[in-house]
Amino acid sequence: MTLLDVRGLTVRTADGRTLVDDLSLTVDSGERLGLIGESGSGKSLTTLAILGLLPDGMTATGSVDLAGTQIVGATEKRLAAVRGRDAAVVFQEPLTALDPLMRVGRQIAEPLARRTCLKGAALREAVRGALTQVRLPEPERIARAFPHEISGGQRQRVALAMALACAPRLLIADEPTTALDVSVQAEMLDLIDSLVRERKMSVLFVSHDLAVVARVTDRALVMKDGRAVEEGAVHDLVRLPREEYTKALVASARRLESALDLRSAR
Ligand SMILES: Nc1ncnc2c1ncn2[C@@H]1O[C@H](COP(=O)(O)OP(=O)(O)OP(=O)(O)O)[C@@H](O)[C@H]1O
Ligand SMILES: [Mg+2]
Incomplete structure (x- = not known):
């Protein structure tokens, strides 16, 4: 198809x-x-x-x-x-996708909450899952960090986690x-x-x-x-x-x- x-x-x-x-x-x-x-x-x-x-x-x-x-x-x-x-997109520069003033966990939580109606502990668990699935160690620490507090490679993984969070087809x-x-x-x-x-x-x-x-x-x-x-x-x-x-x-x-x-x- x-x-x-x-x-x-x-x-x-x-x-x-x-x-x-x-x-x-x-x-x-x-x-x-x-x-x-x-x-x-x-x-x-x-x-x-x-x-x-x-x-x-x-x-x-x-x-x-x-x-x-x-x-x-x-x-x-x-x-x-x-x-x-x-469809969701990952760009060359992860900072394009990330808000510098918002903690990483919240940036993943917002679109997830909008699409799935998850709240509270279930939403936090989904964010943790999204970060774990892109093989980020210490997902809790990453979720609490601001984008500038993690490495470029970690930021690109976060951008990928955001892109995949709502299970796009493309x-x-x-x-x-x-x-x-x-x-x-x-x-x-x-x-x-x-x-x-x-x-x-x-x-x-x-x-x-x-x-x-x-x-x-x-x-x-x-x-x-x-x-x-x-x-x-x-x-x-x-x-x-x-x-x-x-x-x-x-x-x-x-x-x-x-x-x-x-x-x-x-
Ligand atoms: N906002 C813009 N305003 C005017 N011209 C633009 C704009 N964005 C891109 N272009 C022009 O359009 C053409 C194609 O740009 P595009 O960014 O799609 O190339 P690309 O294949 O992605 O290149 P790269 O490998 O460098 O990312 C280029 O000539 C570029 O200068
Ligand atoms: Mg290009």
């Missing part, structure tokens, strides 16, 4: 520049799709358009059907019902490990991989790094200058890239991998 069906998505600025150009993609229930492309290729704008979160002044045309809701042109009320339940992860140290990156990728597999969730995983996408997804779409240039099974893209642009992405992923191998061998 198709969970996300994007057809002819085009994103333009107020002054008429086209930043995403006639893009189409689908994500089936339980499927994991990667979105790859160099910086500025339109990956983030695509994910924002899918969630109805485009910056002021930008407009989307085309069709984004998310679990039966048409996102393009939807009212805020409609979008609010979809976010968290049908997780959108936009460069969720790019801001993290290399060792923490690998742990975070393993965590996302095992959680989405356990829950049979669908994933749209965005990265400029093919090696990262290959770890979490089976199929990928390559973007360049706002357009789709190639799509296929990740192992085919890596072994037999057709487009020059994809070949260059594969070569740079190889260079990165061998650099990482050298680093771990040292």
Whole structure:
């Protein structure tokens, strides 16, 4: 069953520049799709358009059907019902998702309480469960902390816990490990991989790094200058890239991998 069906998505600025150009993609229930492309290729704008979160002044045309809701042109009320339940997002920088002035536990509790009607001890237990499930040690301490009192890797786990709290059908992860140290990156990728597999969730995983996408997804779409240039099974893209642009992405992923191998061998 198709969970996300994007057809002819085009994103333009107020002054008429086209930043995403006639893009189409689908994500089936339980499927994991990667979105790859160099910086500025339109990956983030695509994910924002899918969630109805485009910056002021930008407009989307085309069709984004998310679990039966048409996102393009939807009212805020409609979008609010979809976010968290049908799709949730983890951004590159966890501080985007976190309120610096609110304790971590409360930030997870609020959306949970809204969706589930849990209260008091049951709500606290659900928050504890959400933090434990993203493998945060000492969940009580983390719940009481403010975002600046925990590490970057812990903050990204908290952001993931928030995204997963209401059991969305689709997780959108936009460069969720790019801001993290290399060792923490690998742990975070393993965590996302095992959680989405356990829950049979669908994933749209965005990265400029093919090696990262290959770890979490089976199929990928390559973007360049706002357009789709190639799509296929990740192992085919890596072994037999057709487009020059994809070949260059594969070569740079190889260079990165061998650099990482050298680093771990040292
Ligand atoms: N708020 C904005 N106003 C104007 N132009 C923007 C805005 N956000 C992004 N752009 C432009 O749209 C294009 C696509 O940006 P986008 O952020 O989607 O790229 P990306 O593929 O996510 O890149 P990265 O890998 O660096 O995150 C870029 O040329 C960027 O400069
Ligand atoms: Mg981006």
